[in-house]
Amino acid sequence: MNRPTNPLSPKAKKERIDSLASSAGGPRADADTATDIAVRDVQVSDAGSVGEDEGVSLWRSAWHRLRRNVIFLIGAAIVVAFLVLSIIAPWIAPHDPSARLLIGEVSRQANPVPLPQPGFPLGADDRGRDVLSRLIVGSRQTLMVGVLATLGGLVGGVTLGTLAGAFGGWVDAAVMRVVDVLLSIPSLLMAFTIAAMFARPSQWTLITAIAIVQIPIFARLLRGSMLAQRRSDHVVAATALGVKKAPIVFRHMLPNSIGPVIVQATLVLATAIIDAAALSFLGLGNPDDRMPEWGQMLGQSQQYFNTFPHLAYYPALCIIVVALGFTLVGESLREALDPKSRR
Template sequence: MTSRAAKIDRLAQTAVRPPDPEGDSDDGSSAGVSLAASAWRRLRRNPVFLTGATVIGLFVLLALIAPLIAPHDPGLRLLEDQVSRARNEIPPGQPGHPMGGDQYGRDFFSRMLLGSQQTLMVALLATVIGLGGGLVLGTLAGAFGGWVDTLVMRIVDVMLSIPSLLLAVSIGALFAEQTQFTVILAVAIVQIPIFARLLRGTMLGVRESDHVLAARSLGVKSRSIVFRHILPNSLGPVIVQSTLVLAIAILDAAALSFLGLGAADDAIPEWGQMLGNAQDFFDSQPHLAFWPAGCIIVVALGFTLMGESMREALDPRQRR
């Protein structure tokens, strides 16, 4: 059985791929290259991908170093004596507080920096949980087929029939106490059917490929075929989709926080939460909403640009 598995592994690795028109060898002759290598050649010259990757790189770097460069504790009301609720005034920019304070006298610049870290954490955890749930359901449907496939896909269809934001709001409202974890869980559950349907469709296509049919003809066990050949070769589109889902997760988490379904304790800032807290000051202090909203839009756009570029580069039809 070991020799049979080795033969299938070699067959999968040496499967014939269409030649890449850009895949010239060093001596000038045309040579076939892998899909990943061809995609990378396209991506590294794609200004859209480079723009998105730059935005995401700066965002991740900022989130990592935010605790080190934030000048003040985001929960301390250092400028509370300059807040006038009667005249709807908040502390302006001043030495030590370049962006002034918020409606409670907390340093706005420090809250923006630390908010990037919380926003990244919410988006990543929600995407990872949604990806994990989608992998389980998609693998069950794509590997077993039959009534298992029918049952899983009907559940997925029901979840997809509900608008994502409405479903996230409904899930978030089920919890008696709103925390950061409830936001993550609500956003993650919304993403599960997206990953499940995509993985299931990809696995159905890979299941009919030559190396899988050869494995069956050699008597390789079904479990080995699924986990060694079908599933690994089906993860590419799912991984690319996870990049796009990160953008959706950021927007959904911000929407939940804006609607009051985010963490009740705002001592630890998050951009969506800051945007929700600023809605009573749109007319007099628009910058309280402008900066978190602008950051959310730019970061979501960065993930979208990078994800769409990766999806186009990995599309075999684009290789012609």
């Protein structure tokens, strides 16, 4: 069988390849040379510069949005006014909240509750005490109960959430089963049960009962955030480098997970004030009415609600407005910090 012969010799092939290369590379080489000359003619200053603006943190970016949020501004104004009022309450109250200044006008048969009059714009209660002064001074007690109860629930919830989210395994399972049991009971019913267990009701029974009710809320929220942080790149890298568990938890996982918990605390504070008022209304608050509290005032007014409803309207309105202020602030913070709900 005859093999096909190549009509070109090796020398002819070489010449053919060289001619093709020269014809294809000639213009390209000229273009490359022209490009090199153009690049050499460009000065460094003509290339522009990179902006030196610093990055914006999550909280700073949220603050920029909150400043333009009318709902947040309204809620913040209410909260600030409430805080200022509770701080300066003893100095701006027109009368002593425990002084029975109008006791002489109290008559069980004709006029058991003095009506508004000069010096007493909101009137007095059934014991002759100025209602306006009691509302102003009562703001401090209401704030103290709400803040201390929220702080107690926050500390307990952060402790349990950190244990569950950092260690996982059987620790996570044990903590979450306790949290599930607490969440299965209605919050007000559980707070009522805890407060009723004390032999003598006081202001601290309110704080303790409400704090225990709030612990599972913070624990579950922080646990979910920390579980997400456990799978993040920086935590995996720190673990691979041999960093100990405690620094990873307290330097990386917990600081990056605490943001939603702080936002939730503003919302829970409003709930704490309402729950404290409810327990005081049911008679489980501080029995000493020389230091007034809005829920306590609301409970004492129920016997005169049909004839003198203003005694209940004033403390109820204060509770509603303050709870609304904290709720508006909390919801605005949540929307500003949550990428899924940003406007």
